[in-house]
Amino acid sequence: MRFAVVRFPGSCDDRDALLACSRFGDARLVEHYERDLGGADCVVIPGGFSYGDYLRAGALAGLSPVMAAVRAHADRGGPVLGICNGFQVLCEAGLLPGALLPNAGLRFVCREVEIEVASTRSAFTACLGQGERLRIPVKHQSGRYWAPSQVLDELERSERVVFRYAPGHNPNGSERDIAGIANERGNVVGLMPHPEHAVDPLLGSADGARLFQCVARLAVAA
Ligand SMILES: NC(=O)CC[C@H](N)C(=O)O
Numbered sequence: 473m474r475f476a477v478v479r480f481p482g483s484c485d486d487r488d489a490l491l492a493c494s495r496f497g498d499a500r501l502v503e504h505y506e507r508d509l510g511g512a513d514c515v516v517i518p519g520g521f522s523y524g525d526y527l528r529a530g531a532l533a534g535l536s537p538v539m540a541a542v543r544a545h546a547d548r549g550g551p552v553l554g555i556c557n558g559f560q561v562l563c564e565a566g567l568l569p570g571a572l573l574p575n576a577g578l579r580f581v582c583r584e585v586e587i588e589v590a591s592t593r594s595a596f597t598a599c600l601g602q603g604e605r606l607r608i609p610v611k612h613q614s615g616r617y618w619a620p621s622q623v624l625d626e627l628e629r630s631e632r633v634v635f636r637y638a639p640g641h642n643p644n645g646s647e648r649d650i651a652g653i654a655n656e657r658g659n660v661v662g663l664m665p666h667p668e669h670a671v672d673p674l675l676g677s678a679d680g681a682r683l684f685q686c687v688a689r690l691a692v693a694a
Pocket residue numbers: 518519520521522525529555556557558611612613614615
């Protein structure tokens with residue numbers, strides 16, 4: 473599998489994302505000004521503070537030239553994973569519904585949390601167990617997932633809530649404990665926790681590696 477990790481000015485987790493992807497395939501950086509993805513099979517939009525989070529986190533990155541290529545890739549059914557700032561970018565670009573608002577406590581949170589696999593109907597969770605718990609760190613100031621209640625109902629009904637914070641682990645006040653969601657086809661996933669920071673027991677957890685492993689395994693099976 474060929475992974476493309478998209479980098480914007482202010483991205484800061486691109487190196488960890490490259491490391492995580494390189495365990496399961498080839499991984500290369502694609503810059504925000506590029507207009508094609510170099511034949512990548514899977515796109516990862518990493519965490520950080522793209523464009524300094526000016527205007528709203530992810531808003532300016534969502535307008536970058538590279539996002540047209542990401543959108544075309546997603547429209548073809550290609551897998552896209554947005555992590556933290558990447559999730560914010562995907563929401564701002566309209567590839568995922570809803571928005572990431574400032575944390576309920578109005579503080580930056582940086583800690584390990586437990587999340588549960590709420591749906592296996594996505595390219596990154598199809599190989600995981602329903603209800604399975606993963607230990608993964610969060611670090612953000614605008615991580616409170618919000619969408620109108622009809623949208624939340626529809627996300628739940630169509631099994632597009634992919635990850636939930638385990639009881640007592642919601643760090644930001646996200647609606648319905650939502651930690652990650654998917655688009656209708658299940659090929660585009662965004663989540664606030666950072667699987668790329670949890671890919672080795674030396675880091676405290678290797679649970680995050682399973683998302684990258686899953687998408688690579690599906691590609692081999694296809
Ligand atoms: N770790 C990150 O990706 C940070 C996300 C984001 N810019 C925030 O703090 O809200």
